[in-house]
Amino acid sequence: MTGPAILLLLAGLGAIAWVSARARAMRLQAVARTTGRRDAVHSLPGYHGWYVALWTLLPAALFLVVWANVAPSLVTQAVLADPAAQALPLDDFSRSAILGEARAIATGMQAGAFNPASQALVEPYARALDKFGLAGAILALVLAFAGGAYAFTRIRPDFRARTRVERLVMALLLVASLLAIVTTVGIVASLLWESFRFFSMVNPIDFLFGTKWSPQSAAMGYGNEDAFGAIPLFWGTIFIGAIIAMIVAIPLGLMSAVYLTQYASPTVRRWMKPTLEMLAGVPTVVYGYFAALTIAPALRDFAVMMGISGASSESALAAGLVMGVMIIPFVSSMADDSIAAVPQSMRDGSLAMGATTSETIKRVLIPAALPGVVGGVLLAVSRAIGETMIVVMAAGLAANLTLNPFSSVTTVTTQIVQLLTGDQEFDSAKTLAAFALGLVLFIITLLLNIVALRVVKKYREAYE
Amino acid sequence: MTQDQINLAIANPKMSARDVNVFYGEKQAIKRVSIDVDMDNVTAFIGPSGCGKSTFLRTLNRMNDTVASARVEGEITLDGEDIYATSMDVVQLRARVGMVFQKPNPFPKSIYENIAYGPRIHGLAASKADMDVVVEKSLRRAGLWEEVKDRLHDSGTALSGGQQQRLCIGRAIAVEPEVILMDEPCSALDPIATAKIEELIHELRGRYAIVIVTHNMQQAARVSQRTAFFHLGELVEYGVTSDIFTNPRQERTKDYITGRYG
Numbered sequence: 001m002t003g004p005a006i007l008l009l010l011a012g013l014g015a016i017a018w019v020s021a022r023a024r025a026m027r028l029q030a031v032a033r034t035t036g037r038r039d040a041v042h043s044l045p046g047y048h049g050w051y052v053a054l055w056t057l058l059p060a061a062l063f064l065v066v067w068a069n070v071a072p073s074l075v076t077q078a079v080l081a082d083p084a085a086q087a088l089p090l091d092d093f094s095r096s097a098i099l100g101e102a103r104a105i106a107t108g109m110q111a112g113a114f115n116p117a118s119q120a121l122v123e124p125y126a127r128a129l130d131k132f133g134l135a136g137a138i139l140a141l142v143l144a145f146a147g148g149a150y151a152f153t154r155i156r157p158d159f160r161a162r163t164r165v166e167r168l169v170m171a172l173l174l175v176a177s178l179l180a181i182v183t184t185v186g187i188v189a190s191l192l193w194e195s196f197r198f199f200s201m202v203n204p205i206d207f208l209f210g211t212k213w214s215p216q217s218a219a220m221g222y223g224n225e226d227a228f229g230a231i232p233l234f235w236g237t238i239f240i241g242a243i244i245a246m247i248v249a250i251p252l253g254l255m256s257a258v259y260l261t262q263y264a265s266p267t268v269r270r271w272m273k274p275t276l277e278m279l280a281g282v283p284t285v286v287y288g289y290f291a292a293l294t295i296a297p298a299l300r301d302f303a304v305m306m307g308i309s310g311a312s313s314e315s316a317l318a319a320g321l322v323m324g325v326m327i328i329p330f331v332s333s334m335a336d337d338s339i340a341a342v343p344q345s346m347r348d349g350s351l352a353m354g355a356t357t358s359e360t361i362k363r364v365l366i367p368a369a370l371p372g373v374v375g376g377v378l379l380a381v382s383r384a385i386g387e388t389m390i391v392v393m394a395a396g397l398a399a400n401l402t403l404n405p406f407s408s409v410t411t412v413t414t415q416i417v418q419l420l421t422g423d424q425e426f427d428s429a430k431t432l433a434a435f436a437l438g439l440v441l442f443i444i445t446l447l448l449n450i451v452a453l454r455v456v457k458k459y460r461e462a463y464e
Numbered sequence: 465m466t467q468d469q470i471n472l473a474i475a476n477p478k479m480s481a482r483d484v485n486v487f488y489g490e491k492q493a494i495k496r497v498s499i500d501v502d503m504d505n506v507t508a509f510i511g512p513s514g515c516g517k518s519t520f521l522r523t524l525n526r527m528n529d530t531v532a533s534a535r536v537e538g539e540i541t542l543d544g545e546d547i548y549a550t551s552m553d554v555v556q557l558r559a560r561v562g563m564v565f566q567k568p569n570p571f572p573k574s575i576y577e578n579i580a581y582g583p584r585i586h587g588l589a590a591s592k593a594d595m596d597v598v599v600e601k602s603l604r605r606a607g608l609w610e611e612v613k614d615r616l617h618d619s620g621t622a623l624s625g626g627q628q629q630r631l632c633i634g635r636a637i638a639v640e641p642e643v644i645l646m647d648e649p650c651s652a653l654d655p656i657a658t659a660k661i662e663e664l665i666h667e668l669r670g671r672y673a674i675v676i677v678t679h680n681m682q683q684a685a686r687v688s689q690r691t692a693f694f695h696l697g698e699l700v701e702y703g704v705t706s707d708i709f710t711n712p713r714q715e716r717t718k719d720y721i722t723g724r725y726g
Contacts, residue, residue: 265532266532343569345567346571346572347530348527348563349569349570349632349635351527351530351558352525352527352558352565352636353581353636353639354556354557354586354639355555355581359585364571367573368571
């Protein structure tokens with residue numbers, strides 16, 4: 001029996017459980033009414049319905065999740081126990097290749113076998129699949145029935161179905177929120193594991209402080225020494241994300257926030273703020289080709305005209321400028337919030353002393369809003385150094401350690417993309433380097449976020 | 465009885481208003497108010513909540529300009545000069561007519577910087593030494609010097625509520641205003657802090673024209689020599705404080721004084 005059919009069947013059972021439990025509870029309620037006691041039935045019929053339906057569905061669903069993970073290995077074992085499997089070669093690699101092919105044919109994903117050895121296993125495979133599929137379906141249905149029946153027998157006037165449903169709903173919500181956390185932990189764990197493997201091949205000191213980055217030479221067999229110095233990458237990342245982009249984003253974001261909060265009329269603000277925030281909604285790949293096709297060539301021509309050496313058609317400046325524009329809404333909306341959070345009485349106090357609006361902004365509002373603005377900027381930096389698309393398209397691949405904004409530099413994210421795209425073997429230092437880079441990036445952005453949130457929080461408390 | 469008959473005549477008014485109307489959008493908050501404020505006396509504005517006394521106070525230094533929907537009609541003069549004339553520089557006006565707010569609102573800066581704020585933006589002190597003199601003088605006048613002289617560089621927001629309010633008064637004094645407007649300056653303070661502020665108002669009298677809005681009739685009786693009673697946006701009665709409280713000429717004033725409504 002196929003998966004979707006089982007799920008449909010279970011859903012049907014759940015619906016039946018809901019309807020019948022509700023009907024039974026209603027009958028009980030009617031009986032209780034005739035005795036004249038209002039409180040005779042604790043929960044509304046709907047809650048009884050949900051209680052029984054959940055008891056029907058949840059155990060069966062849990063079982064199916066477990067089964068889906070266990071069944072494939074049971075199937076494989078059954079196939080291997082088959083006499084036809086005696087002829088299989090002994091080494092793991094060819095074994096799993098043959099088994100894989102047999103499975104693909106048995107499930108109909110592949111029409112015929114390339115390897116005659118697989119053909120013999122197709123039939124046992126199909127048989128085992130059928131057997132375990134059917135077993136799983138029957139077990140799930142039995143569980144659904146058992147759960148439903150158990151819950152159904154508990155329907156009594158004084159049964160607190162309402163409280164039970166509440167508890168189940170809470171458990172469901174808890175599971176939903178845990179899933180996100182578990183995923184994050186899983187990602188971090190895999191990053192740590194792969195990085196650990198990388199650092200067993202390459203000295204962490206060489207990686208963190210080396211100045212020469214050429215993973216390709218390591219891949220071609222020149223050894224891991226001197227190939228994985230990530231300083232040029234870190235520098236490129238900081239140069240583009242934390243320096244050039246911020247030189248663009250901080251003043252523009254701050255000034256637009258000041259204009260929007262202090263000078264703009266309500267009508268202007270109503271139009272301009274969403275428009276500005278739309279910048280944050282532009283896909284980064286669009287910024288990327290804007291940077292690569294429009295800004296970068298223009299900058300190169302400008303640099304050549306000015307006689308600046310090292311000008312390249314992919315440049316730190318192009319990527320940084322466009323990234324700065326992309327970051328403006330982050331800075332401006334954080335600055336906007338923190339300026340708006342400065343109490344009106346501060347502003348009034350300053351204006352009543354005869355200060356002009358701009359004096360008030362400069363001497364009272366900005367200093368008071370500064371921690372919030374700093375927090376916003378740190379968040380923006382963390383966003384900028386994790387940004388990938390723009391730098392992949394506009395910054396280039398050459399790991400230059402340079403101060404010249406017109407020359408090409410590369411960033412951590414660009415290199416990760418570079419190391420992992422295409423066909424790669426997953427046990428070489430070259431590929432694993434991507435995980436080590438990812439780990440460093442993760443740690444930096446995590447620290448930035450923690451600091452930023454603390455700064456923002458501390459400042460929020462100041463006025464409350 | 466027309467308004468003029470219950471309105472106090474003042475020979476040399478520091479500020480005077482004639483037929484002032486204030487609108488917030490469509491709503492009229494102040495109706496044809498005419499009043500004179502003089503230099504030598506403290507003037508109290510009293511009246512029930514929402515009667516427009518604070519709104520009227522804020523027209524005297526054009527703080528209502530910061531409210532987009534507010535519109536002021538009529539004439540208000542400072543030393544005979546129309547403050548709503550286009551030639552009037554609002555920034556200069558506010559330097560001459562200072563204001564103290566309901567809730568103490570020191571800037572999140574040091575005590576010193578709070579006082580130095582005004583003199584600095586108006587260029588009143590040429591050097592650091594000058595500024596020190598201005599700060600000390602202002603804090604002394606605000607009755608705060610002895611309490612804070614050893615911690616001038618601590619934050620102004622760390623002071624107690626009453627001290628903060630005296631800091632705000634000192635801040636207003638530091639720009640050498642001619643008029644000080646106080647909008648319920650004690651409503652957020654405890655009785656002891658209130659007593660200190662009232663004492664301070666007595667000391668400042670004569671040096672500045674002081675207008676104080678208050679909820680508290682006893683306070684008006686204690687600190688002021690002239691009292692104006694506002695009700696529903698109108699100036700009902702304006703006179704010598706003792707007359708207003710012992711011998712009100714208007715029925716509405718009497719009802720308010722005796723606690724019929726409030």
